[in-house]
Amino acid sequence: MIQRALATTGLILAALWCSVPPHAQPATGDQRAAALARLVAAYPEHLARIEGDMLVWKDGTRMPIDDGRGGKDHETRLATADIEDMLTQPYSAGKPAAPPTLNEDPGRARNTAFFDKIYGDCMKGEVSRHLVEVPWLAKKGGKPLKVTRINGVAEVLKAVSAELDALPARFDAYLLPAAGTYNCRPIAGTKRVSGHGYGIAVDIATRHAHYWRWSGGKAGKAFAYKNAIPFEIVEIFERHGFIWGGKWYHYDTMHFEYRPELLDKLPAAR
Numbered sequence: 483m484i485q486r487a488l489a490t491t492g493l494i495l496a497a498l499w500c501s502v503p504p505h506a507q508p509a510t511g512d513q514r515a516a517a518l519a520r521l522v523a524a525y526p527e528h529l530a531r532i533e534g535d536m537l538v539w540k541d542g543t544r545m546p547i548d549d550g551r552g553g554k555d556h557e558t559r560l561a562t563a564d565i566e567d568m569l570t571q572p573y574s575a576g577k578p579a580a581p582p583t584l585n586e587d588p589g590r591a592r593n594t595a596f597f598d599k600i601y602g603d604c605m606k607g608e609v610s611r612h613l614v615e616v617p618w619l620a621k622k623g624g625k626p627l628k629v630t631r632i633n634g635v636a637e638v639l640k641a642v643s644a645e646l647d648a649l650p651a652r653f654d655a656y657l658l659p660a661a662g663t664y665n666c667r668p669i670a671g672t673k674r675v676s677g678h679g680y681g682i683a684v685d686i687a688t689r690h691a692h693y694w695r696w697s698g699g700k701a702g703k704a705f706a707y708k709n710a711i712p713f714e715i716v717e718i719f720e721r722h723g724f725i726w727g728g729k730w731y732h733y734d735t736m737h738f739e740y741r742p743e744l745l746d747k748l749p750a751a752r
């Protein structure tokens with residue numbers, strides 16, 4: 483009995499160990515400080531500074547960077563992300579050399595209190611009042627999209643759209659019609675609101691999109707990586723502060739989300 487219990491404990495520990503993504507290794511003090519400095523710089527209208535273990539907002543609010551719960555497995559980190567958890571997995575801009583590794587999901591962890599405070603809580607109707615229409619590939623015949631104007635998101639999406647609109651016609655099928663922006667709904671299979679609930683995410687066309695759940699993926703079960711989105715499109719979004727769901731192990735290749743804190747260079751259009 484004891485042996486069986488020990489064996490079971492071993493299996494559970496092995497499963498927990500395997501579910502810790504490679505990029506979740508403790509960052510050095512310098513890496514942590516640099517990631518936090520990027521966070522403050524990425525939300526200049528809202529954030530003032532880092533003070534010890536606190537994120538200090540311009541309105542005087544202080545948020546703990548670390549909730550002290552430590553050692554979270556991947557699903558727990560996504561479900562209960564603190565400020566630090568949002569930044570633990572670095573996002574690599576540029577052409578990917580290989581598919582994402584197990585549970586490499588940079589940007590999927592969002593601290594709800596942080597995003598609610600910046601963009602509002604969509605469940606309380608606080609996001610929709612800040613949505614504005616942005617032209618989407620108007621020269622190619624696209625219809626306007628609604629995103630938040632907070633933190634300059636509408637302005638940067640306008641710049642993204644202008645560059646995508648200048649791409650050759652062979653890219654049109656990936657971009658038009660866009661599959662959606664604002665949507666106050668939890669992520670499938672979770673209670674968490676996605677970037678769409680804050681008006682900071684864009685889904686390009688579904689025609690060539692791949693999504694891990696459409697490939698039969700379930701939490702804890704392996705599935706194959708698939709992507710058909712040309713990197714030329716990704717590069718334009720990244721340069722303007724958007725991350726791409728095609729760089730997630732739990733991939734969502736039509737999904738782009740404004741997360742400048744995860745990119746090295748802040749967008750020029752702001």
Ligand SMILES: [Zn+2]
Pocket residue numbers: 678683684685734736737738
């Ligand atoms: Zn999406």
